[in-house]
Amino acid sequence: MKSYREELTFCTPHRRDYINITPEVEKIIKKSGIKEGLCLVNAMHITASVFINDDERGLLRDFDDWLEAIAPHEPVDHYRHNVGEENGDAHLKRQVMGREVVVAVTGGKLDFGPWEQIFYGEFDGRRDKRVLVKIIGE
Numbered sequence: 001m002k003s004y005r006e007e008l009t010f011c012t013p014h015r016r017d018y019i020n021i022t023p024e025v026e027k028i029i030k031k032s033g034i035k036e037g038l039c040l041v042n043a044m045h046i047t048a049s050v051f052i053n054d055d056e057r058g059l060l061r062d063f064d065d066w067l068e069a070i071a072p073h074e075p076v077d078h079y080r081h082n083v084g085e086e087n088g089d090a091h092l093k094r095q096v097m098g099r100e101v102v103v104a105v106t107g108g109k110l111d112f113g114p115w116e117q118i119f120y121g122e123f124d125g126r127r128d129k130r131v132l133v134k135i136i137g138e
Contacts, residue, residue, distance in 0.1 A: 003136045004032035007044075012125035015073070016093075018060045019120045021050075021131065026110060028133045035108045037137015042100030044132050047090035047124035049097035055117040067093045067123075090123035097121050105137055 006028045008021065025041055043050045053059065071092035072078075079088025101118060104111035110118075120131055 005134050008131040009128055011128045012122045015125050017122045017125055020055050020117050021120045022117045025118055032135045034135045034137040037105045039103050039105050040134045041118055042132050044130040047087050047094055048129050049094045049121035050100050051097050051119050052101050052116050054115040087124040093123040
């Protein structure tokens with residue numbers, strides 16, 4: 001069995017952003033040479049997320065509105081975590097959206113269902129953050 005590891009780095013222009021990272025993950029799988037196995041993709045920061053869903057602009061806006069409704073950024077003094085910081089909401093949003101995804105690799109490609117895509121969700125942006133892509137298999 002082989003393994004391959006690579007990191008992606010993102011610095012989003014906004015506090016909250018959603019980026020389809022499927023093409024980058026597909027390039028990494030191709031570079032790995034692994035044809036059959038598993039691909040782990042995880043956010044390496046506690047205020048960011050990796051998740052799978054449909055790449056539809058309205059849905060991504062719905063996610064953002066929904067997350068802001070259940071964990072609004074302001075008022076910042078609403079969160080005990082925000083003593084000296086202002087990202088308590090980002091930690092909660094990450095908890096809801098998840099840390100990572102694992103996708104089967106079959107024939108050297110992501111083995112997705114219809115419409116599935118991998119997204120990086122940023123909840124406290126404007127600085128460099130990393131995403132780990134780890135592929136194991138043969």
